[in-house]
Amino acid sequence: MKNLTRKEEMVMLAVLNLGKNAYLVAITDYLSRITGKEIGITSIHLPLSRLEQLGWITAAMGEATAVRGGRRKKIYSITPDGFLVLEDFKKISDRIWEKYAGGRKKSSV
Amino acid sequence: MSFHDDQESLVGDFAEYYHRIADRRGEPAALAWYSLALLKLIPSYLYFQITWGIEMMRSTLKITLRFINRNKGFSFINISGLAVGLACSFLIFLWVHNEFSYDRFHENADRLHRVLLESPGIDGLSAYGPGPMAAALKNSVPEIREVTRLFGSVPAPVRYDERLFTSRVMGVDPAFFHMFTFPVIQGDVGNPLPDPQSMVLTKKTALRLFGTEDPVGKTVGLEWWGPWHDFHITAVIDDIPSNSDIQADLFLPFTFVTLSGMDIESWNVSGYKTYVRLERKTAFATVNAKISGLMEGYYVENAPVLSLYPLIRIHLHNPDGGGPIVYVYVFIFIGCLILGAACINFINLSTSRAVKRAREVGLRKVVGSTRSQLIRQFMGESLIMTFLAFGTALGMAALALPALNRMLETELAVKASGIHILGYLSIVLITAFFAGLYPAFFLASYRPALVLRGSGRMLSRGTGFRRPLMIAQFVISIFLIISTLIIYRQITFMRGRDLGINRDCVINMELRGGLRGNYSSIRNTLLEHPSIQAISTTNGSFTKRFAINLADWEGKDPDLRLVTAIHAVDYDYEKIFDIQMTQGRYFTRDFPTDASDGIVVNETAVRAMGLQDPIDKRVTVPLPFDSLKERRIIGVVKDYHFRSLHENIEPLVLVLTPSWYTDLYIRIHPEGLPRTLSFIEKTIGEMAPDFPFTYTFLDTQIDRLYQVEMKVGTLVKIGMGIALFIACLGLLGLASFTAAQRIREIGIRKVLGASTAEILLLLNRKFVLWVAVANLIAWPLAYMAMKSWLQAFAYRVEMPVGLFAAAGLGILGLAMLIASIQTIRAAASDPAKSLRQE
Numbered sequence: 018m019k020n021l022t023r024k025e026e027m028v029m030l031a032v033l034n035l036g037k038n039a040y041l042v043a044i045t046d047y048l049s050r051i052t053g054k055e056i057g058i059t060s061i062h063l064p065l066s067r068l069e070q071l072g073w074i075t076a077a078m079g080e081a082t083a084v085r086g087g088r089r090k091k092i093y094s095i096t097p098d099g100f101l102v103l104e105d106f107k108k109i110s111d112r113i114w115e116k117y118a119g120g121r122k123k124s125s126v
Numbered sequence: 127m128s129f130h131d132d133q134e135s136l137v138g139d140f141a142e143y144y145h146r147i148a149d150r151r152g153e154p155a156a157l158a159w160y161s162l163a164l165l166k167l168i169p170s171y172l173y174f175q176i177t178w179g180i181e182m183m184r185s186t187l188k189i190t191l192r193f194i195n196r197n198k199g200f201s202f203i204n205i206s207g208l209a210v211g212l213a214c215s216f217l218i219f220l221w222v223h224n225e226f227s228y229d230r231f232h233e234n235a236d237r238l239h240r241v242l243l244e245s246p247g248i249d250g251l252s253a254y255g256p257g258p259m260a261a262a263l264k265n266s267v268p269e270i271r272e273v274t275r276l277f278g279s280v281p282a283p284v285r286y287d288e289r290l291f292t293s294r295v296m297g298v299d300p301a302f303f304h305m306f307t308f309p310v311i312q313g314d315v316g317n318p319l320p321d322p323q324s325m326v327l328t329k330k331t332a333l334r335l336f337g338t339e340d341p342v343g344k345t346v347g348l349e350w351w352g353p354w355h356d357f358h359i360t361a362v363i364d365d366i367p368s369n370s371d372i373q374a375d376l377f378l379p380f381t382f383v384t385l386s387g388m389d390i391e392s393w394n395v396s397g398y399k400t401y402v403r404l405e406r407k408t409a410f411a412t413v414n415a416k417i418s419g420l421m422e423g424y425y426v427e428n429a430p431v432l433s434l435y436p437l438i439r440i441h442l443h444n445p446d447g448g449g450p451i452v453y454v455y456v457f458i459f460i461g462c463l464i465l466g467a468a469c470i471n472f473i474n475l476s477t478s479r480a481v482k483r484a485r486e487v488g489l490r491k492v493v494g495s496t497r498s499q500l501i502r503q504f505m506g507e508s509l510i511m512t513f514l515a516f517g518t519a520l521g522m523a524a525l526a527l528p529a530l531n532r533m534l535e536t537e538l539a540v541k542a543s544g545i546h547i548l549g550y551l552s553i554v555l556i557t558a559f560f561a562g563l564y565p566a567f568f569l570a571s572y573r574p575a576l577v578l579r580g581s582g583r584m585l586s587r588g589t590g591f592r593r594p595l596m597i598a599q600f601v602i603s604i605f606l607i608i609s610t611l612i613i614y615r616q617i618t619f620m621r622g623r624d625l626g627i628n629r630d631c632v633i634n635m636e637l638r639g640g641l642r643g644n645y646s647s648i649r650n651t652l653l654e655h656p657s658i659q660a661i662s663t664t665n666g667s668f669t670k671r672f673a674i675n676l677a678d679w680e681g682k683d684p685d686l687r688l689v690t691a692i693h694a695v696d697y698d699y700e701k702i703f704d705i706q707m708t709q710g711r712y713f714t715r716d717f718p719t720d721a722s723d724g725i726v727v728n729e730t731a732v733r734a735m736g737l738q739d740p741i742d743k744r745v746t747v748p749l750p751f752d753s754l755k756e757r758r759i760i761g762v763v764k765d766y767h768f769r770s771l772h773e774n775i776e777p778l779v780l781v782l783t784p785s786w787y788t789d790l791y792i793r794i795h796p797e798g799l800p801r802t803l804s805f806i807e808k809t810i811g812e813m814a815p816d817f818p819f820t821y822t823f824l825d826t827q828i829d830r831l832y833q834v835e836m837k838v839g840t841l842v843k844i845g846m847g848i849a850l851f852i853a854c855l856g857l858l859g860l861a862s863f864t865a866a867q868r869i870r871e872i873g874i875r876k877v878l879g880a881s882t883a884e885i886l887l888l889l890n891r892k893f894v895l896w897v898a899v900a901n902l903i904a905w906p907l908a909y910m911a912m913k914s915w916l917q918a919f920a921y922r923v924e925m926p927v928g929l930f931a932a933a934g935l936g937i938l939g940l941a942m943l944i945a946s947i948q949t950i951r952a953a954a955s956d957p958a959k960s961l962r963q964e
Contacts, residue, residue: 040139042142042143057166058139058140062170063169063170066170066174082138084145085142086138088134088138088141089134089138090138091131091132
């Protein structure tokens with residue numbers, strides 16, 4: 018089992034879902050929306066870099082916009098290895114959740 | 127993905143987010159978030175620096191190790207050359223640090239000073255003053271908080287429980303143990319010397335005398351100028367470290383000096399050092415000014431001028447005789463030279479390898495490495511090599527340390543203290559930086575296209591730098607060779623020079639205890655032995671110094687003041703040393719008035735006194751054990767050396783004054799020397815049982831005068847060896863590289879019919895030129911350096927041209943040998959193979 022924290026997994030999933038828009042600010046917005054909590058870019062920055070170092074995600078430079086002062090965005094994408102890791106996690110989760118997919122039943126004894 | 131891209135995107139993200147908050151909540155809120163966010167980034171920034179740094183290091187390490195593996199021979203040469211240079215600098219650094227650390231361990235070190243006297247008419251400062259001076263200073267100057275007088279240290283026989291020892295004795299005032307930090311480990315800490323019969327030992331001495339017994343309270347006998355006196359041990363102090371100017375085994379109250387009849391209250395007798403401790407924050411200059419004329423009130427005439435000299439400067443600068451400070455600077459210089467040579471070597475060899483790495487560099491550039499990345503990698507490589515050399519150097523230094531300590535009589539050790547670590551690291555880092563700088567830039571600036579095409583021609587760019595570097599190494603080596611040759615010439619000269627006395631097979635003993643009391647019967651018994659040729663007593667020795675101020679003589683120029691050396695001699699002194707009389711005669715029993723009335727002077731004294739016809743002239747000679755009396759010159763002796771060859775022969779007066787004798791000399795026939803020595807030991811053991819039998823050969827004593835020079839000589843010799851080693855390594859690398867580079871050319875020439883010898887000549891021509899140039903530079907440098915070193919000697923050797931030429935030719939031969947080894951291999955290679963490579 019790979020050494021991946023929940024936060025990192027979430028970040029990866031965000032990257033997966035955001036596709037061409039997967040840069041730091043968008044990822045942060047996405048995660049804030051999904052979890053309902055206020056997340057700042059400073060808490061995403063480190064996990065993002067670590068994931069890149071591990072090789073689960075890769076980056077390419079994107080467009081520059083005026084609001085960024087003409088600086089380009091760094092767009093992330095999932096690597097094949099990264100996708101396998103996500104799948105692995107999902108498989109394990111599914112196995113654990115099999116019995117409780119329909120909700121929690123009251124135990125009889 | 128480069129660092130710059132990362133930076134750009136992050137700053138952009140921040141800008142975007144900032145504007146978003148500004149739009150929603152206004153600028154101040156945005157600014158607040160911005161500042162906070164920056165702070166939050168710090169930990170992740172640090173984390174990344176570290177992980178990225180580690181990654182870089184790991185990859186550089188891998189590349190470097192791979193390089194070393196592939197080029198074992200070259201790497202070994204390079205690293206060991208640098209290691210030797212580093213090891214030398216470490217050792218020199220340790221020694222220099224030790225020299226500077228003398229006397230600094232005292233708590234009050236920066237407030238302790240020695241009092242120096244300058245007497246009118248006498249050149250130079252003296253550390254020896256009269257007894258009452260200390261108290262006078264303390265009472266007159268409030269800024270002087272404590273004073274102590276110091277007598278010694280002087281070796282004296284000590285007796286405990288029927289066993290005899292010789293220990294160094296020092297007399298001190300009670301304030302001594304407050305002023306100087308010599309921790310009391312047993313006995314009364316507050317007052318280690320409470321009464322006139324108390325004695326303090328060092329731990330080592332206590333062990334020697336008492337073994338495991340408790341020394342405090344025990345009684346010990348000390349022989350002082352004849353009779354034995356009892357002292358009781360009141361305290362034991364910790365062993366005195368070797369970097370202390372004050373060295374002794376036993377401490378006695380200063381007043382013990384009076385036991386020999388010396389007057390410590392007289393202003394006319396100077397024989398004691400005085401130390402003061404100043405008030406904290408006192409201006410040194412103020413006190414100096416205050417004490418300078420103080421003696422006017424105590425002397426009728428010719429009052430000495432006083433001055434203070436800081437304790438911590440005494441060892442290095444030694445106010446009454448040259449201290450080792452000059453040598454310290456010399457060694458710092460030599461250390462830098464050797465380190466410089468090693469670094470030059472390292473640079474040389476690193477750039478020499480460039481041709482092999484050119485392809486690697488070209489490839490990497492094509493693949494996308496930036497120049498700065500390459501530079502960083504090469505600097506990292508040089509850093510790793512330097513650290514490997516550093517590790518090796520530490521090992522070498524640790525191994526060499528015991529031998530070095532033995533030779534220099536020091537206690538140097540590799541300590542992990544702050545200044546040591548700082549010193550080592552700074553040396554290493556500076557070396558790594560400079561040694562890596564040139565190769566790094568040089569290698570990183572290659573054009574990929576040129577390089578991949580395989581042309582080896584571009585390397586001629588580097589030659590411009592390599593030439594002066596190699597020549598510099600030769601210069602250093604030649605300089606050191608010449609210096610070594612001259613230093614050893616001077617030393618041999620001093621040791622072998624005819625001193626005007628016969629010094630073979632003469633032994634010297636201190637005249638103490640029963641030896642002194644029973645002298646005449648001992649002498650008669652010894653003279654009965656056929657191998658014993660002459661015995662004499664005197665106070666004239668190479669290690670002691672006595673001087674008097676000649677008051678008056680016939681025909682004296684009233685303005686002339688003359689200080690002469692003085693030896694109290696007996697009738698046999700002439701025979702022992704084989705001195706030659708040039709006029710008149712030596713003392714003889716045939717003329718009984720010689721004892722009370724006669725003096726003998728040397729030729730220099732005659733010249734100094736301005737006497738035309740010295741015989742029978744009357745001279746007033748002041749002696750400490752005899753009142754001021756008029757005597758006649760009965761003879762003039764040919765000048766002979768009674769001091770080291772550092773000094774010119776002084777004017778000398780010989781007089782017959784038995785109470786002033788301190789030493790015994792015996793001349794022995796060389797045949798059967800050991801048997802004669804044991805006979806002497808037996809006789810003296812029987813007739814003077816309280817004399818701890820020990821003797822020294824006069825030759826040894828004289829040799830010891832040149833101890834400093836001998837040590838310097840040895841160290842310069844070692845330095846020379848090391849510089850040569852490093853230069854040879856450099857040349858080896860360079861020659862092998864040149865040969866490898868021109869292998870194609872060699873192949874072609876062979877095919878065209880050149881012989882191996884012709885090729886050798888061609889290739890080595892460059893090196894011959896370099897050696898010649900190096901000689902031209904080194905010769906004047908060496909000449910000037912040695913000329914100024916030789917100034918310290920009143921009697922010096924010459925520096926013949928032949929010596930310089932020999933050094934130059936020697937280096938040339940060595941260089942040819944090394945260069946040829948490499949080129950022969952290349953020249954003998956099969957031209958077909960080398961040409962096929964293209």
